[in-house]
Amino acid sequence: MIDAGVGPALAAASTASALTAAALQGTPYDLVVSAGIGGGFQPEAPVGALVVADEIVAADLGAETPDGFLPVTELGFGTVRHHPPEDLLRRVADAAGARTGAVLTVSTVTGTAARATALRERHPTALAEAMEGFGVAEAAGAHGVPVLEIRAISNPVGPRDRAAWRIGDALAALTEGFGKLVPVLESWNRHDQ
Numbered sequence: 001m002i003d004a005g006v007g008p009a010l011a012a013a014s015t016a017s018a019l020t021a022a023a024l025q026g027t028p029y030d031l032v033v034s035a036g037i038g039g040g041f042q043p044e045a046p047v048g049a050l051v052v053a054d055e056i057v058a059a060d061l062g063a064e065t066p067d068g069f070l071p072v073t074e075l076g077f078g079t080v081r082h083h084p085p086e087d088l089l090r091r092v093a094d095a096a097g098a099r100t101g102a103v104l105t106v107s108t109v110t111g112t113a114a115r116a117t118a119l120r121e122r123h124p125t126a127l128a129e130a131m132e133g134f135g136v137a138e139a140a141g142a143h144g145v146p147v148l149e150i151r152a153i154s155n156p157v158g159p160r161d162r163a164a165w166r167i168g169d170a171l172a173a174l175t176e177g178f179g180k181l182v183p184v185l186e187s188w189n190r191h192d193q
């Protein structure tokens with residue numbers, strides 16, 4: 001396990017370094033799991049819930065235009081989505097009692113209802129937002145290693161309200177969920193996909 005830091009850039013750098021070091025030592029990783037707390041879109045992802053990403057989406061990687069936001073893919077380059085292995089993410093979600101949906105990666109925590117609404121309009125299947133998943137997924141993808149993202153909801157996505165954060169509860173839910181994943185992760189073989 002590594003502490004990948006906060007934000008997509010540091011998370012990508014940390015993950016890439018760990019993957020490279022392991023490969024050079026002859027013990028490459030089979031799977032990368034990005035895990036932590038996150039904001040939940042209401043009412044689908046309440047505080048304390050677990051979310052497993054079926055898509056890991058860079059939600060603010062693009063250009064703002066007078067007609068709205070354009071993802072980099074519409075500007076002609078890059079990627080804004082990674083897809084975890086379907087079979088694995090379903091098994092993990094079942095084992096952990098988690099919801100599945102898109103998890104957005106943002107560089108700025110949402111702090112208004114207007115921003116939350118705009119994100120949900122652009123990403124109707126989004127259940128959560130956080131700040132690292134897409135960076136981790138880019139690094140994993142560059143190494144050809146599959147990726148999962150798991151988030152425990154610590155706060156609603158919406159107007160900033162520090163009193164509403166439940167970081168301890170979310171970390172407890174994440175720990176409990178992870179405890180149920182060991183058999184699933186150990187039995188999963190990426191070459192079965």
Ligand SMILES: O=C(O)c1cccc(C(=O)CC[C@H]2O[C@@H](n3cnc4c(=O)[nH]cnc43)[C@H](O)[C@@H]2O)c1
Nearest residue numbers: 006036037038039109110129130131132155157160
């Ligand atoms: O100051 C605020 O209003 C605020 C609200 C929520 C989270 C933060 C953080 O700085 C947490 C960064 C850390 O936690 C993850 N996280 C947790 N909740 C969210 C969220 O609603 N939106 C984005 N990221 C969130 C994030 O992945 C970081 O690791 C500050």
